[in-house]
Amino acid sequence: MLFNSLDFAIFLPIVFLLYWFVFQKHLRAQNALIAAASYLFYGWWDWRFLTLIIFSSLVDYIVGLQLEKTDGKQRRKVLLWISIIINLGFLGFFKYFNFFIDNFVSAFSFFGYQIPSTSLNIILPVGISFYTFQTLSYTIDVYRKKLKPTKDFVAFTAFVSFFPQLVAGPIERATNLLPQFYTKRKFDYNEAVLGMRQILWGLFKKVVIADNCAQLANDIFNNSADYGGTSLALGALMFTFQIYGDFSGYSDIAIGTARLFGFKLMKNFAFPYFSRDIAEFWRRWHISLSTWFRDYLYIPLGGSRGGTLMKVRNTFIIFIVSGFWHGANWTFIVWGALNAIYFLPLLLRNKNRVHTGGIAENRVLPTFKELRGMLLTFSLTVLAWVFFRAEDMAHAGQFLMDLFLGLADYMNYYKTYRLLYNFNPSLVFLIIFFYLIEWFGRHNDFAIQKLLKNSPRIIRFIFYSLLIYLIFNFMVAEETPFIYFQF
Template sequence: MLFNSIEFAIFLPVVFILYWFVTSKALKLQNLLIVAASYLFYGWWDWRFLSLIIFSTILDFSIGILLSSQQNELKRKVLLWTSIIINLGLLGVFKYYNWFLDSLYNVIPGLQVIAGFNSLDILLPVGISFYTFQTLSYTIDVYKKSMEPTKDLVEFAAFVSFFPQLVAGPIERANHLLPQFQIRKSFNYAYAVDGLRQILWGLFMKVVIADNCAGFANQIFNNSDNLSGSTLVLGAIFFTFQIYGDFAGYSNIAIGTSKLFGFDLMQNFNYPYFSRDIAEFWRRWHISLSTWFRDYLYIPLGGSRGSKWEKVRNIFIIFIVSGFWHGANWTFIVWGALNALYFLPLLLTNANRTHVGEIAKGKTLPSAKEFLLILFTFGLTVFAWIFFRAENLNHAITYIGKILSMSLFEIPRFNDMRNALILILIVAIFLIIEWNGRGERYSISNLGLKWKKPTRYFFYYCIIGAIFWFGGKEQQFIYFQF
């Protein structure tokens, strides 16, 4: 079920009414409703995949209880690695088996005849990368004794399957989200209204920005052989805003929807395209995944401690694994390695924590130096996104080669340039709003709250109008494929 679908527009109010007006007197009933609604939401794509999420839920719930009662360290490690191997094993089979096999047979052509292994005709379950990491964080935290395991299967199932963030995050930690299913809530009108406002902005980012940028990005990437280098640069920029509007839009809808039910989810994006260096970008982009890798992979490896070689090794491991997490394609691995290369100079000069606060705080505009740093970091990011978007490495290299040709200095030309120019103007307005609200959890959080009601509601109706005017056929979110 897509957030930008008619089905969800019916589903959400029904669940909201049942949650606050039918089950509000009993916490257990509320949690049961969340589980039932989440399974319906997830099963809407393919009910067969429900068996995987139910299996992961029961597995990690059981291991959590066993860990709490087991004092023998060896047995505790066996339990932990049972969870890790089974969860990552399922993820590996569904997401990486065919890619690994094809890559191996390409390297050793005769191996397929000898080995006899064939590709599997299987679909990738939606959101498997997200809920797998969420359940793993629970098991690891219980093993580390940084949290007590729950004895309530229903509340744990609600934590794993919570429908607003189930299929594309944020990837929540158990010590943040799970306790929220253990407390009976009272309806907070102001919090719910804030949630609706965030949903509205998320829909604008998805439907108006991402989906319209997607049309031009797809047109340019799919016909890159016949277009000028300048047009290909424009295509990469369109994709840059497509993926941001798509994923940050999803996160805003997820967080806003959670607020309707009294839940607080972590911020997943913090205006990443205003970053002054690549280290700041990764503190602001897909925060839930970046911090997951930091806490469960980077720090256990030694983090930024140790020799220069160990620092370099750890950075490449975390970025390449992050790229691999996104999908079974060499383009994602190169994208991750490229970001590691971007990051290394900052790490080795101890400049990776130079920019940690809000940019140009209390100022209308950034300084000339800050503006140039933002522009440079944005350029690096756009270049890296080419690998992320390309069909394969050959496509990416050919695409970049065309950009570096003399045709880079031609005027961009492709079909429907008039609508592309209108979209560029809309993106510019979007960036102004984002810049103005960069100190908030989402950019229209406080925008217009002090305006007179007619002006404020006119602004909201303009956003709604833009969603209907520029919205076309409902499009799946990019990160559903990861």
């Protein structure tokens, strides 16, 4: 079920009314409703995959209870590894089986040995990477004794399958989200209003910005051989806006929806395209994933505590694994490695924590130094996104080569202008409007959280009406899935 669909527009009010007006006095019934609604939400794509999420939940629930019963170091490790192997085993089979088989066959073919391929027609379950990491956080934290295991299976299944963030995050920690299922929730009007405001902004980012940028980006990437350098640059730029509007838009809708039910999810994006270096970018982009890898992989490997070689090794591991998490393709691995290369100079010079505050604090405009850093970081990010979007390494390489060689052809600049104009002459103005709102709201949890807060009610009404008008006016004809559903 898509957030930007009629199905969800019907589903959400029904669950909301049942939650607050029928089961308000019964915490366990509310949790059971959330679990049932979440399974319906997830099964809307393919009910067969419900068995995976239910089985994964059952395994980690039992492992958690068994961890509480024993202090034996060896037995606790065995229990932890049972959870890790089962969860990552499912993830590895559905997401990476064909990748490893195909590369295994290619490796032998390179040395002259021909072996038959056994690739399977495997359908990737929606959101498996997200809920796998979420339930693993529970087992690992129980193993580390940072969290008491729950005996409430209903609350646990609701935690694992919580529908607002089930299929594309944020990847919640058990230490943050699970205790919220034990606490009686009371309807908070102000939080509900804030949630609706965040949902509205998320829909604007997805429907108006991401989906319209996607039309142009898809045309250019899918037919890159037909375009000149400046048009290819435009395609990379459009994908940059698309993926941010798409993914951060999903996160805003998820967090806003959770607010409607009395839950607080972690912030997943903090205006990453205003970052002044790549380290700051990764503290602001997909925060729930980057902090997950930091806490459960990077720090256990030694983090930045060792010598230079260990720092370099751990940096490449964390970025390459992060890239591979996104998909079974060498383009994602190279995307991760490229970001590691961007990051290393800052780490080795101990400048990776320079920019921890917001840009242009107490100022309307950034300084020249901040602007320069922001533009450089944005440009490097656009370049890296080419690998993320390309079909394969050959496509990425040819795309970048044609892009850079074609920038000197000034005749293509007019062709690029005509291309943009013919696709959507309003798109540039929509992006400028979007960026201005994001800039002025950059110190908040989301851009319009406090925008026009002290303005007359009629001004706020006009602004929200404008957003709703733009959403309906620029909505593409077909429902467009969120990019991160494929991960």
